[in-house]
Amino acid sequence: MMPAARESLLDAAYTALLHRPWSAVRMVDVAAAAGVSRQTLYNEFGSKDGLARALVRREADGYLAGVERALAAPGDIGERLASAAQWTVSAARQNVLVRAMLTGCWSESLPSPSLAAVPSGSAVPAQRRADGPLPSPSDLVGLVRDRAVAAMAVPGMGKGDAVELARACEVVVRLSLSCVAAPPGEGGVEELVRAALPRQAR
Structure with missing residues (x-):
């Protein structure tokens, strides 16, 4: 199957999820919305659980790609971490699956695939990846922290500075997660991040 068709199926599944609980989402309706046969859908994902895993994996990847874009933007360390x-915060507000992944709070209306890897007999590489481990909130903290450290580190940085940078990056990630649970007022995320950073990193 073409990657575009897989994306269309995942888009259709996500759209369906926005309108009804996952338990009420039917594979036949997802296939019809994407313009493919139900058999094609099963060939691609194997089962409804396989579709759920692929959907969660895609939304996690999209969230992490957005983190990398923010970290690559022009600006000082404080501006990029605030971004x-x-x-x-905005990804969690706009995407119910990103919010669930970041907080670990999966409502009954959402798919909640096991985060552990499941046996995969799929011949589709993207599905084999989706059948692997899915990120927990602590996994996401580590992934975002490590991406931030990699984006901010400078050649020749001393060990002490590197440790301080990693600590600052983790504080910012955890602070942003607290803002997901209890959003601050307008402009509040950036102010909180700058206040939390060591003076030399602002």
Whole structure:
């Protein structure tokens, strides 16, 4: 199957999820919305659980790609970390699956695939990846922290500075997650991030 068709199926599944609980989403309706046969859908994902895993994997990847874009933007360390924190808050506000992944709170209306890897007999590489481990909230903290450190580190940085940078990045990630649970007022995320950073990193 073409990657575009897989994306169309995932888009159709996500759209369906916005309108009804996952338990009421039917594979035949997802296939019809994407313009493919139900058999094609099963060939691609294997089962409804396989579709759920692929959907969660795609939304996690999209969230992390947004983090990387924010970290690559022009600006000082404080601005780039604040941008990544703002992206985290807005992504969680706009995407129910991103919010569930970041908080670990999966409502009954959402798919809640096991985060552990499942046996995969799929011949589709993207599905084999989706059948692997899915990220927990602590996994996402580590992934975002490590991406931030990689984006902010400078050649020749001393060990002490590197440790301080990693600590600052983790504080910002955890602060942004607290803003997901209890959003601050307008402009509040950036102010909180700057206040939390060591003076030399602002």
